[in-house]
Amino acid sequence: xxxxxxxxxxxxxxxxxxxxxxxxxxxxxxxxxxxxxxxxxxxxxxxxxxxxxxxxxxxxxxxxxxxxxxxxxxxxxxxxxxxxxxxxxxxxxxxxxxxxxxxxxxxxxxxxxxxxxxxxxxxxxxxxxxxxxxxxxxxxxxxxxxxxxxxxxxxxxxxxxxxxxxxxxxxxxxxxxxxxxxxxxxxxxxxxxxxxxxxxxxxxxxxxxxxxxxxxxxxxxxxxxxxx
Amino acid sequence: xxxxxxxxxxxxxxxxxxxxxxxxxxxxxxxxxxxxxxxxxxxxxxxxxxxxxxxxxxxxxxxxxxxxxxxxxxxxxxxxxxxxxxxxxxxxxxxxxxxxxxxxxxxxxxxxxxxxxxxxxxxxxxxxxxxxxxxxxxxxxxxxxxxxxxxxxxxxxxxxxxxxxxxxxxxxxxxxxxxxxxxxxxxxxxxxxxxxxxxxxxxxxxxxxxxxxxxxxxxxxxxxxxxxxxxxxxxxxxxxxxxxxxxx
Numbered sequence: 284x285x286x287x288x289x290x291x292x293x294x295x296x297x298x299x300x301x302x303x304x305x306x307x308x309x310x311x312x313x314x315x316x317x318x319x320x321x322x323x324x325x326x327x328x329x330x331x332x333x334x335x336x337x338x339x340x341x342x343x344x345x346x347x348x349x350x351x352x353x354x355x356x357x358x359x360x361x362x363x364x365x366x367x368x369x370x371x372x373x374x375x376x377x378x379x380x381x382x383x384x385x386x387x388x389x390x391x392x393x394x395x396x397x398x399x400x401x402x403x404x405x406x407x408x409x410x411x412x413x414x415x416x417x418x419x420x421x422x423x424x425x426x427x428x429x430x431x432x433x434x435x436x437x438x439x440x441x442x443x444x445x446x447x448x449x450x451x452x453x454x455x456x457x458x459x460x461x462x463x464x465x466x467x468x469x470x471x472x473x474x475x476x477x478x479x480x481x482x483x484x485x486x487x488x489x490x491x492x493x494x495x496x497x498x499x500x501x502x503x504x505x506x507x508x509x510x511x
Numbered sequence: 512x513x514x515x516x517x518x519x520x521x522x523x524x525x526x527x528x529x530x531x532x533x534x535x536x537x538x539x540x541x542x543x544x545x546x547x548x549x550x551x552x553x554x555x556x557x558x559x560x561x562x563x564x565x566x567x568x569x570x571x572x573x574x575x576x577x578x579x580x581x582x583x584x585x586x587x588x589x590x591x592x593x594x595x596x597x598x599x600x601x602x603x604x605x606x607x608x609x610x611x612x613x614x615x616x617x618x619x620x621x622x623x624x625x626x627x628x629x630x631x632x633x634x635x636x637x638x639x640x641x642x643x644x645x646x647x648x649x650x651x652x653x654x655x656x657x658x659x660x661x662x663x664x665x666x667x668x669x670x671x672x673x674x675x676x677x678x679x680x681x682x683x684x685x686x687x688x689x690x691x692x693x694x695x696x697x698x699x700x701x702x703x704x705x706x707x708x709x710x711x712x713x714x715x716x717x718x719x720x721x722x723x724x725x726x727x728x729x730x731x732x733x734x735x736x737x738x739x740x741x742x743x744x745x746x747x748x749x750x751x752x753x754x755x756x757x758x759x
Contacts, residue, residue, distance in 0.1 A: 436672075436673075436676055440656065440669045440672060440673060441656070441659070443660075443665070444659050444660065446659065447659070450655055450656065450659050453648070453651065453652045453655050454652045454655075454656060454673060456648070457645045457648040457649050457652065457677075457680075457684070458676065458677070458680050458684075460645060460684060460687070460688070461680075461683050461684055461687035461688075464687045464688065464690075465687065489683075496679065500672055500675070500676050503593075503668075503672050504669065504672050507665050507668040507669050507672065508665070508669070510665060510668075511660060511662040511664075511665030511669075
């Protein structure tokens with residue numbers, strides 16, 4: 284049997300990861316539930332006044348999306364590291380650069396993308412103006428992809444550690460900040476009727492940058508973690 | 512060329528050469544620090560607008576400059592240790608992280624102390640302050656990651672990757688925070704830096720910056736020496752050094 288080419292291998296990995304995720308639907312639901320619950324905390328903490336909530340809504344939605352992404356990032360490589368299949372991946376002839384992209388792609392499809400798609404519901408609950416909802420979805424689609432890529436670096440570096448959970452937040456939260464700034468600013472601009480396109484363009488640029496560079500760091504991180 | 516490269520990889524050589532450097536660098540740093548800081552704090556004329564409170568720049572500015580430079584020292588050392596597998600670069604990277612964090616903290620602390628009488632508040636979410644705070648987080652992340660690994664060789668490599676990722680991110684973080692601030696708040700508190708600083712104030716500042724760089728180098732070398740002794744504690748040369756104690 285001949286080894287599959289890099290692209291084919293990548294597609295197969297992606298399908299495998301997605302299949303694994305679909306077979307455990309609660310794993311897909313957990314980040315969404317987390318998102319819903321944290322969003323519900325804010326009116327309780329800040330008071331239910333609609334005007335106040337509308338002002339905070341862009342930031343609240345973005346920070347909550349960021350946190351739920353952060354909590355799931357830890358698990359991207361974890362189970363494959365535990366059962367040894369990650370080691371096989373490192374030995375495979377296909378470039379690790381592309382394989383990790385498949386992992387991150389699957390992670391984004393099962394967390395960030397779904398989260399962006401359900402976010403309008405929570406946006407309305409927080410009284411975000413309707414005109415900003417479209418921008419919110421687009422900014423979350425672009426932004427969570429960057430978050431998944433950056434989070435993957437943290438996950439790759441800490442996958443070999445037993446107590447990685449808290450550490451990964453310390454490592455990658457500073458790197459999340461630019462995404463939060465531009466994501467929040469895009470929604471804020473749309474809320475006040477200004478064009479949000481420049482911010483979305485910057486998020487897109489960050490995404491291109493992260494797609495090009497983050498897999499390199501992830502591959503290096505995985506090799507270090509497996510060697511350790 | 513290669514022999515120098517190989518020498519840098521040798522712990523005993525690095526230990527002895529750093530000892531020789533420290534023997535004159537440490538006193539020189541102390542003198543420069545005492546002269547620079549006392550010149551700045553005691554003998555310059557007070558600013559016509561800020562009075563005496565401006566004097567904190569003789570500590571604040573050098574600490575901030577060195578804190579930023581220290582990150583690049585750490586990241587470049589990390590790159591060298593990743594690319595050429597040079598153990599001593601790994602030692603330098605590990606040694607630089609806590610020192611850089613300390614300098615960043617000093618810069619933030621003195622900034623807050625200066626901000627209270629001048630701006631009337633300890634803290635503002637100004638672009639520069641925020642990015643210095645993020646720099647502190649980046650430093651602490653490297654320290655935390657290093658401590659989390661039991662295998663110190665892997666720890667060094669992981670920290671090197673992290674510090675390189677951070678180095679790519681620092682300009683992005685700085686620009687994004689800069690933009691975020693300028694968009695969201697009116698420039699009510701403008702960090703109006705005197706571009707034409709009076710020479711009588713500038714020379715002590717320059718001396719202080721030089722002294723802080725030297726201080727960073729001293730701390731780095733001392734930290735590296737301690738780390739070297741710890742790592743090589745089972746080797747012949749450290750045992751020899753310990754038995755011949757007193758004659759460094």
